Amino acid sequence: MDDLLNFLSFSDPNVRFVAFGTMLLGAAAAIVGTFAFLRKQALVGDAVAHSILPGVCLAFIISGTKNPIYLLIGASISGWISMLAVDYISRNSKLKSDTAIGIVLSVFFGLGILLLTSIQHSGNASQAGLDKFLFGKAASLTADDVTIFGSVAAVLILVVFLFYKEFKLISFNPDFAKSIGLPVKTLEFILSSLTVLAIAVGIQAVGVVLMAALLITPAAAARFWTHQLWKMILIATFFGASSALIGTFVSYSYPSMPTGPWIVVCLSMMALFSIFFAPKNGIVPQLNNQKINRLKIRNENILKLFYHLGEGNKNFFKGYTKQELLASRDFRIQEIVQGLDHLKKANKVRKLDDYWHLTSTGLVAAKRVIKLHRLWEMYLNQKLKLAPDHVHNDAEAIEHIITPEIEKLLEKELNYPKKDPHQSTIPYND
Numbered sequence: 001m002d003d004l005l006n007f008l009s010f011s012d013p014n015v016r017f018v019a020f021g022t023m024l025l026g027a028a029a030a031i032v033g034t035f036a037f038l039r040k041q042a043l044v045g046d047a048v049a050h051s052i053l054p055g056v057c058l059a060f061i062i063s064g065t066k067n068p069i070y071l072l073i074g075a076s077i078s079g080w081i082s083m084l085a086v087d088y089i090s091r092n093s094k095l096k097s098d099t100a101i102g103i104v105l106s107v108f109f110g111l112g113i114l115l116l117t118s119i120q121h122s123g124n125a126s127q128a129g130l131d132k133f134l135f136g137k138a139a140s141l142t143a144d145d146v147t148i149f150g151s152v153a154a155v156l157i158l159v160v161f162l163f164y165k166e167f168k169l170i171s172f173n174p175d176f177a178k179s180i181g182l183p184v185k186t187l188e189f190i191l192s193s194l195t196v197l198a199i200a201v202g203i204q205a206v207g208v209v210l211m212a213a214l215l216i217t218p219a220a221a222a223r224f225w226t227h228q229l230w231k232m233i234l235i236a237t238f239f240g241a242s243s244a245l246i247g248t249f250v251s252y253s254y255p256s257m258p259t260g261p262w263i264v265v266c267l268s269m270m271a272l273f274s275i276f277f278a279p280k281n282g283i284v285p286q287l288n289n290q291k292i293n294r295l296k297i298r299n300e301n302i303l304k305l306f307y308h309l310g311e312g313n314k315n316f317f318k319g320y321t322k323q324e325l326l327a328s329r330d331f332r333i334q335e336i337v338q339g340l341d342h343l344k345k346a347n348k349v350r351k352l353d354d355y356w357h358l359t360s361t362g363l364v365a366a367k368r369v370i371k372l373h374r375l376w377e378m379y380l381n382q383k384l385k386l387a388p389d390h391v392h393n394d395a396e397a398i399e400h401i402i403t404p405e406i407e408k409l410l411e412k413e414l415n416y417p418k419k420d421p422h423q424s425t426i427p428y429n430d
């Protein structure tokens with residue numbers, strides 16, 4: 001707790017530089033990465049991250065100094081050349097984009113390692129620490145680094161704000177954007193430039209090896225929480241910045257722990273949590289919804305069985321034993337036992353001695369399921385011209401998911417029919 005309070009006080013200048021610098025990098029990369037993620041350019045981001053290394057090395061060789069501005073310029077140029085190379089190979093050869101990405105990534109990264117090795121053997125005293133670009137050097141960020149990162153982040157946010165609608169359109173429907181006269185090529189150039197710039201800045205925190213995670217993981221995690229782009233950007237920004245803060249705190253508390261990799265570990269944990277537990281789209285909520293739907297279908301099928309038996313006997317409230325119910329429809333004994341108990345709690349069936357009876361509430365629910373089944377059969381028969389003996393299975397599947405709105409549309413479209421294609425009565429609840 002003392003470490004946490006000291007860390008959050010930001011009284012240590014080094015803590016301020018590292019925390020604010022990595023948070024700016026995480027937020028900027030998340031914003032740009034959202035559009036890269038939606039445009040299915042995750043692998044392109046990885047290729048650019050690895051391809052930036054030779055640009056950094058050449059910038060150092062030419063300038064003879066590790067000035068962040070020179071290194072950023074060299075990294076951006078190298079990253080842009082790699083994107084152009086991927087695009088050129090994909091367009092002018094039979095190789096697919098993933099193959100082109102693999103070729104460019106390996107060639108540029110190999111060239112970067114070659115140049116880095118040459119620099120390390122050159123005897124230049126200024127080259128110390130240049131190899132940190134491989135795995136990041138977040139723990140040694142300076143005030144100048146933070147100033148540059150802040151400036152770049154401000155530019156990225158400003159450009160995204162100014163071209164938000166255009167970027168949104170080319171990310172989801174570039175063909176429509178072309179049809180209404182938008183300069184799609186120019187917009188893609190701007191968006192690609194932002195991606196290269198974000199990656200060029202971000203490698204100083206997590207390195208070329210892990211940069212793709214900083215770019216794509218926040219957006220991938222945010223996608224599970226919303227279907228709206230602006231919310232996705234905000235959530236991704238929060239994930240990127242908060243993971244940077246947590247990773248910095250871990251490195252502060254345990255100096256032997258590297259900051260950059262821990263930022264990626266925190267991001268990965270957030271992504272895993274989102275994948276499993278995000279409302280609606282998470283694996284656990286979806287499994288729960290599937291379970292609820294299975295129970296709903298089972299219960300409605302039992303109510304349908306009571307209705308069919310009552311329709312044949314002209315008495316909807318007659319009682320039946322479990323054995324009689326099992327003999328009338330292909331249920332497992334466990335399904336009948338659990339389904340009847342559930343329906344009893346919902347006051348849709350009741351038990352007298354060993355006999356189970358529909359209640360008035362249960363009859364209303366059973367009538368609606370039967371009505372939806374027979375209305376859909378009527379729709380398939382009248383509107384799609386399917387034979388009466390070909391409509392039952394489709395209606396058996398669709399009856400459980402028809403909403404009240406669709407139910408009203410079916411009734412109106414079919415003019416409130418009294419009989420289904422098999423001449424069975426369609427029950428309406430008065």
